[in-house]
C-alpha cells in the first residue's frame with residue numbers, strides 16, 4: 001500500500017488479553033462489514049447488533065446495561081440530556097386524542113414541554129397534586145396514556161405514593177413514568193414499585209462532576225422498548241460515546257459520593273430546622289418532614305439536595321445575602337463535587353397546588369468539600385441574612 005493509503009487504512013492489532021477495568025471510548029458513525037452479504041443482512045443483527053453509530057456503540061451500550069441492572073429495567077436508552085429523556089419517553093408513547101396527567105411539581109421544563117409541544121400535537125394535558133391521589137383519580141380518563149411524576153417533587157420535595165399512583169394509572173391502562181433524578185437508582189427503584197418508565201438526568205449525581213449532559217430512559221416491560229428505540233432513532237437522537245464514558249467513570253464512585261452528601265445534608269438540615277432565619281427545611285429524609293413516612297417505606301436513602309424557604313420578612317434579603325457565600329457556588333444543576341446553591345422561584349411552575357410562602361426558595365446541593373468549612377460558609381450566609389433583616393426592621 002502506498003503511504004497515502006496506509007494513512008487511511010488502520011491495521012487491527014490484537015485485543016485478546018487486553019482486559020482493562022474501564023470501558024473504552026468507541027467512537028463511530030460508520031461500522032464496516034466483512035463482505036457484501038454481511039452488509040445486506042445487517043438488519044438481521046437484531047437489537048444487540050451494531051449497524052451504525054447512531055444506534056449504539058459498545059461504550060453507550062455498556063452504560064445502558066449498567067443502568068438497566070441498577071433500575072431493574074429490561075432496557076435502557078441514552079439520550080443527550082435529562083430533559084431529553086423526559087420529553088422523549090413521553091413523546092414516543094402518546095399521540096393526538098390521548099391524555100397525559102403530570103404531577104404539579106415536575107421539573108419545570110417538563111411542564112412547558114407538555115403545555116406547548118404535546119398540546120400542539122393534540123395531546124390533552126392535566127396536572128395533579130402529588131400528595132392527593134384522589135385528585136389523580138379524578139383526573140384519569142379512558143384516553144389517559146401516561147401519568148408523569150417526580151418524587152420528591154422538583155425544589156419543593158413532595159414525596160409521592162408511587163405504588164398507589166401506579167395502581168391508579170394501570171386501572172385505565174395508562175403508564176406511570178417517574179423522573180428519578182433526585183434519588184438516583186441507588187436510593188429509589190421506581191420500576192420495582194410499579195412504575196413503567198423511569199428517567200434519570202445522568203448529568204446530576206450519576207455523572208457527578210458537572211461536566212457532562214446525558215439522560216436515560218429505562219423501561220420495565222420489554223414491549224415498551226420498541227416504541228422508544230424507534231422514536232429516538234427516527235428523530236436521529238444519539239448519545240456521544242465520550243459523554244457516556246464520562247458517566248461510566250462517574251458511576252463508579254456514585255455510592256460513596258451519595259452517602260457522603262446525604263450524611264452531610266442530614267446534619268445540616270437538622271441544624272437548620274428552627275433557625276430564626278429559616279422558615280422550612282424541605283428534605284424528606286428528616287424525621288417529621290412532610291412525606292417522611294412514604295420516604296421511610298420506599299426509599300433506600302437520600303441524596304444531598306434540600307430546599308430552604310423563608311418568611312416574608314427574611315425573603316427580600318436572600319439575594320444580597322448570597323454574596324456572603326465563599327465556598328458554595330451559585331449555579332443551576334446539582335449533584336456534582338462542588339456544593340451549590342440556587343435561588344428558585346416556585347409559584348410560576350404550579351397550577352393545581354398553592355405556593356403560599358414567598359416566591360423565593362434556596363436549593364442547596366451538598367458536594368464533597370470538608371464539612372466544617374462548608375457549614376461555616378452557610379453560617380456566614382445566615383449571619384448576613386440576620387444582619388440585613390435587622391437593619392431593615394430598624395429602618396422601619
Ligand SMILES: *Cc1c(COP(=O)(O)O)cnc(C)c1O
Nearest residue numbers: 081082083107181201203213214
Ligand atoms: C436537572 C434535571 C433534569 C434535566 O436534566 P438535564 O440533563 O440538565 O437536561 C430533569 N429532571 C430533574 C428532576 C432535574 O433535576
